[in-house]
Amino acid sequence: MGVTASAPAKVILFGEHFVVYGEPAIVLAIDKRVYAKAEKRVDKILHLNSANLALEATIENGVFTTEKGNPKEAKLRFEPVKTAVAKVLAKHGAAVGIDLEISSEVPVGAGLGSSAAVIASTTAAVSTLLNVNISREDIFRITFEAEKIVHGTPSGVDPAIATFGGTLLFQMDTGFRPLDIKSEISLVIGNTGVERSTRVQVEKVRAVKEKYPQVVEPMLRSAREIVLRAVEALKKDDLETVGELMNINHSLLRGVGVSDDSLEWLINAATKAGALGAKLTGAGGGGCMIALSRKDKLEQVTEAIQRAGGNPFIARKTDEGVRIEQS
Numbered sequence: 001m002g003v004t005a006s007a008p009a010k011v012i013l014f015g016e017h018f019v020v021y022g023e024p025a026i027v028l029a030i031d032k033r034v035y036a037k038a039e040k041r042v043d044k045i046l047h048l049n050s051a052n053l054a055l056e057a058t059i060e061n062g063v064f065t066t067e068k069g070n071p072k073e074a075k076l077r078f079e080p081v082k083t084a085v086a087k088v089l090a091k092h093g094a095a096v097g098i099d100l101e102i103s104s105e106v107p108v109g110a111g112l113g114s115s116a117a118v119i120a121s122t123t124a125a126v127s128t129l130l131n132v133n134i135s136r137e138d139i140f141r142i143t144f145e146a147e148k149i150v151h152g153t154p155s156g157v158d159p160a161i162a163t164f165g166g167t168l169l170f171q172m173d174t175g176f177r178p179l180d181i182k183s184e185i186s187l188v189i190g191n192t193g194v195e196r197s198t199r200v201q202v203e204k205v206r207a208v209k210e211k212y213p214q215v216v217e218p219m220l221r222s223a224r225e226i227v228l229r230a231v232e233a234l235k236k237d238d239l240e241t242v243g244e245l246m247n248i249n250h251s252l253l254r255g256v257g258v259s260d261d262s263l264e265w266l267i268n269a270a271t272k273a274g275a276l277g278a279k280l281t282g283a284g285g286g287g288c289m290i291a292l293s294r295k296d297k298l299e300q301v302t303e304a305i306q307r308a309g310g311n312p313f314i315a316r317k318t319d320e321g322v323r324i325e326q327s
């Protein structure tokens with residue numbers, strides 16, 4: 001008998017990258033989830049399997065062995081999962097062998113927070129399996145610590161939304177505040193299919209900021225103002241303003257060097273098809289873009305993204321953070 005837990009993927013509506021420098025971001029959990037199923041083994045081996053990534057590995061006495069797929073990729077993807085399991089085992093107090101199976105409804109490495117969702121769902125599944133009593137705050141902390149291994153200097157926005165769900169106003173120094181947003185937010189997410197690393201994109205922005213501090217400082221202030229105005233617009237259900245602010249936010253992201261041709265192509269297609277606003281989401285450099293659309297234009301925007309070579313799907317916000325599916 002195993003335990004399955006899940007955690008939501010996310011889109012950052014406003015503020016990615018600038019959030020790393022203390023500015024606020026608006027992030028929402030979407031109705032696509034990552035699942036982790038944990039089962040006890042008779043030995044002391046941790047066995048990790050990701051169907052989506054076609055990767056499989058075992059860890060025995062700290063020795064990492066790739067059973068399937070590229071060893072470098074297996075190490076990169078599974079390292080934070082291993083760390084999260086080790087933290088739960090430390091609370092449990094005894095070594096236990098575990099089979100862990102991960103599956104995802106969202107593309108991986110595409111800016112939709114799948115890596116944080118993998119860690120949060122794994123932490124919940126393994127702690128429930130071993131009867132280790134941990135709070136949501138513990139899951140957030142473990143996910144954040146494990147994310148640091150792959151992302152370098154993450155802001156914590158991905159672990160927060162994967163754990164708590166809903167719509168959050170997130171800021172590094174003050175943490176997060178749930179936003180009570182009544183409006184139906186219909187987003188088309190367009191995956192460029194271009195894989196990239198969050199760490200590399202975050203470093204790219206750091207280099208631009210170091211080279212042009214006086215140029216980037218006002219951009220940070222501008223990003224803050226965009227978020228504050230977006231909160232007001234979302235509360236008033238003023239989607240026109242939200243769309244305009246998304247366009248301005250995208251220009252800032254392009255300015256700090258994290259857009260690319262594949263994203264620009266899909267963003268232009270969505271805008272021409274009648275989207276209220278469009279921008280990259282997450283780390284950029286490929287990955288995904290989002291387009292805000294009125295309901296009557298959703299189909300047109302989706303088709304336009306598809307024709308432009310992207311892989312589109314419609315996402316809605318969800319309130320549910322990490323949860324146990326089955327035990």
Ligand code: MEV
Pocket residue numbers: 012015016017018019020111113151153154155156157158198202282283
């Ligand atoms: C990645 O989803 C969001 C970034 O702002 C990095 C971070 O906040 O950790 C690019």
